Amino acid sequence: MKHPPLVETLIEAFTCLPGVGPRSAQRMAYTLLERGRDDGRALSAALSQAMDGVRQCKRCRNYAEEELCPICQDPRRDPGLVCIVASPADVLAVEQSGEYRGQYFVLMGQLSPLDGIGPRELGLDVLEARLNEGEIQELILATGTTVEGEATAHYVLDLAREAGVNVSRIAQGVPMGGDLEFVDGATLAHALRGRRPFST
Ligand SMILES: [Zn+2]
Known part of the structure; x- marks a missing residue:
């Protein structure tokens, strides 16, 4: 039928x-x-x-209804500290930790050349421009530890180095390959406090 x-x-x-x-x-x-x-x-x-x-925030690429999302508009958030995450769900996870007062940059994915996802698809050219503006003092990488997450982290590290910006990475308590949205707030708060300088 x-x-x-x-x-x-x-x-x-x-x-x-x-x-x-x-x-x-x-x-x-x-x-x-x-x-x-x-x-x-x-x-x-x-x-x-x-x-x-719904569109993407001009500054951080998270979903927004105006040109800037509420976090980027909030004067109490430290614009010198920027947490790099893969998805809007990860922003919510970090926010729920209650520990973070900086801003974000949302990649909306991870580097995956075989799937056609390169630096431009992740807005890394936008991030590079922001790094060169000089306002960002520290990047915190929270991109996960999958192969794609590692490739993305190293790409961001190179951008930050060229701009002379420090990079740290959350690690403790976050499972290998785990998505942040499945990590509880207390663990994530601990991981943020315990972030380590990232270099290779
Ligand atoms: Zn924003």
Whole structure:
């Protein structure tokens, strides 16, 4: 049996989500059509508003609705201290540690040349420009210890060296290859306090 075209299009659309295959997509579409029309309309409106209204902060690349995100706009945050993270979820993890008063730079990924993710895709040209402005005194690397995380860390280290900026790295208590979002706040606070100068 073939679905009516509109239903087929809806099912197809759900498969763009991570971990959602054709069967799950079909279940989602049926659920909304059978007994969730209002939820479906709300979902549609929220998607549309977010896709049009959410952009990336000009300074740190985190999601924002204005040119600058709330953290970059906050005068109490130290602009001399910048924590490099792979994703917006990692920003939340570091914020929940309650330990950090600096700013961030969000890569939205890690270096992975085979997947076509190079320095420009991660905004590392933007970071380089910021480093050369002279305001940043210390970079804290919190990019994880996977192969991609290591490659990214070394690339950032080279940029910082050229600009004469100190680099440290959180380490203690953060599992190998672990994503920050799965590390609890107390462990992350400890890892931030115990950060070590990074060099090779
Ligand atoms: Zn920002």
